[in-house]
Amino acid sequence: MRHREERAQVVVCGGGLAGVSAAVSAARLGLRTVLVQDRPVLGGNSSSEVRVVPRGAGNYHAYARETGVVGDLLERERLLNHEEIFENGFTNSVWDLTMYDLVERTPNLTLHLNTAVRDVVLGAGQRIEAVVGYTASAETETTFSGDVFVDCTGDGVVAALAGAPWRMGTEGRAEFGEPHAPEAASDDVMGNSIHIKTKDVGRPVEFELPDWAVRYDDAAFFYRGGRRPSTLKGGYWWIEIGVPWHTIHDAETIRHELTRHALGVWDWIKNSDPHLRERARTYALDWIGQVPGKRESRRIMGQHLMTEADLFRAEPHRDEIAYGGWNIDLHTPGGLLAETSEPTAAEGHLTTAPAAVAAYVGPFGIPLRSLIALDVPNLLMAGRNVSATHVALGSVRVQATTAIMGQAAGTAAAIAVRDGVAVHSVASEAIDAVQQQLLRDGAFLPSVANADPLDLARTARVRASSTALAYGADPDAVGVTGGLGNHSKPGDALAEVRGQWIAVGTGADAPGLDSVAVCLTNPTPEARTIGARLLAVDHIWDYRIDDAPVLAKADLVVPPGERVWVTWDVALGADELGSSDDGVDVRYVRLDLDADPDISWHRAGSVVPGSVSGVRIASGRMRRYLDAVTLAHRVSPPQPAWPASQALTGVTRPHRSTNVWRSDPAQPFDQWLELAWDAEREVGRVELTFAGSVLREYDRCPPGYRDPQGARSYSIEVLGSAGTVDDGDWRRVLTVTDNAARRRGHDLPGVVATRALRLVVHATNGDPSAAVAEVRCYAEPLRA
Known part of the structure; x- marks a missing residue:
């Protein structure tokens, strides 16, 4: 076996989205950086080996998609790829190559694939001097020495070898007062999944289940248990196995069990499913994963332990370096071995059902301290191994969120080395530099704006x-500003309070708001009265209802008819909407209509940029309405929104x-x-x-x-x-x-x-x- 040594300033271990983002960010700041990945491709769970679609806050909140390194990568992949994206299983190698291309084009960055970290060299004070990687295909052992190390291995391999404290399992409710935690602590973690992909070959195809696979014969297991095979394409995230096996030490057993169950699921769909088997006659199994996607294992303890309270925190962290917004997605221990699937899936993914309402969070800030390991003075981490409880991890573990945490970790590591700041002091002594660099590099921080003195x-x-004015949008409006097609459909019944964000001009030169109008349908023979309120909201994710400041309120009379425009003379001057010392400025108000299931509020045919809608899911709280749409409305006079x-x-x-x-x-x-x-x-x-x-x-x-x-x-x-x-x-x-x-x-x-x-x-x-x-x-x- 060959032995070699390599020196870098920043050593990133783990080449998933967190690791790629960390390594690229550090190298872009001029630091000699090494990225060590144990697989032949980059991307971790998102790669063509596992094929989990990167998800994040944008799945639940309008205008919350993650940017920076991961945003640039995803944008580039869509431009180059010929393949559609469909949930899980449809990622192809174009995505792998997009990441590989970025890494290879980044100066100061050296990549080592197929290299597993298997040892750590410690110096004085438990400081990491080097990690030792083994490349089996080359029979080569490499010692990677560095100044700062970033653990993005998922399983926290570097931290564990270095003796950093970590947790694994589920905390009991009493330890941190987390409503989503069970009463008793346990060793339970969320399970692993493999995915399948199918193909319509245009002719009948048989499938014979191997005798070593699992046979399914109960429709209730799928349709009542939250495991609905609603499509023939594949991508079933609920093909999941974990408990009773150990997610690290029994990894190969879990892989085999997942294969047995995945084949059984396809056999059920193909040969037994009462809803799909006829449609499945011409479908063939095209691909089955053999690298399980892991959701949870070790969580490295950091300077701050994120708990469920952090996901609802109103006061921003001073050291905010990323944000989350995925729901508290805690999969049922055991996966396919449990009675039902993940709670919101078991409810049919109804957004107003109890589990979905309780799990809806964010966007919320993530502190740098949760990425700085305890006891090891030069170690940061990013990915699903960050400092969080089991419950908090249920939200921050998704890949788009871990990617922006990775960018933050790589940036913090680079600034620590560049400016001679101890890693354990970066969150207090160099946080402004980290935050401003993240913003310059395309990241978004909910509580921090550009204050770069060099800009x-x-x-x-x-x-x-010239400048555009905001008039609102009609049901038949045709626009390309939303970027994703026309969303005009028949009006949706007002089963719950629904609101429309409206950008208005404020300040001395602003025109004020004389009236707003909404497009409604009243199918009854009589006029109906519906309550309306115009609320002052702080931002586009301000989901308050009962405790938001009321600018105006009225009862609107809705005559019978289809697509009736109902106008409300709100008569608000610019000073009532807000004020600014800089002439025309912009802020948001929200128009809320009360629930009335006999009345429908139509969607607009296009998205007014920056103006989307919400719906009440619980008393005093909203969530994004549908897929970030604009509701049909008009404003007078038109507003200087942009x-x-x-x-x-x-x-x-x-x-x-x-x-x-x-x-x-x-x-x-x-x-x-x-x-x-x-x-x-x-x-x-x-x-x-x-x-x-x-x-x-x-x-x-x-x-x-x-x-x-x-x-x-x-x-x-x-x-x-x-x-x-x-x-x-x-x-x-x-x-x-x-x-x-x-x-x-x-x-x-x-x-x-x-x-x-x-x-x-x-x-x-x-x-x-x-x-x-x-x-x-x-x-x-x-x-x-």
């Missing part, structure tokens, strides 16, 4: 060629305001956004964030997808300096064509001295408006 755009005045100033708010998605400039869709391209300074500034780099790609989860996007709101072609122009030949003239310094990315950074051909800079959008990927969420300007090119 010249923050001191600029801004204006635009002024140029919204591109410099320091936030790059709808949150407390729309946070995007949109040009007037009636005006032809070119459209421009201009930054101007009182004196000349030297600009060497411009970083852009366009609108789009955050409204819904990425698996809602078809193959080859380009968000219509993105700029397809654009230029950067600078105003000529005084005393030069182009004094007072605009000079084009850069042009980009065929763009599909939401984020782009450009080093200019040379550092330029200018009093003004313009981003000129020549064309989008389909939207009639140019839409820009942020422009940053820096004196130094990134290559410097």
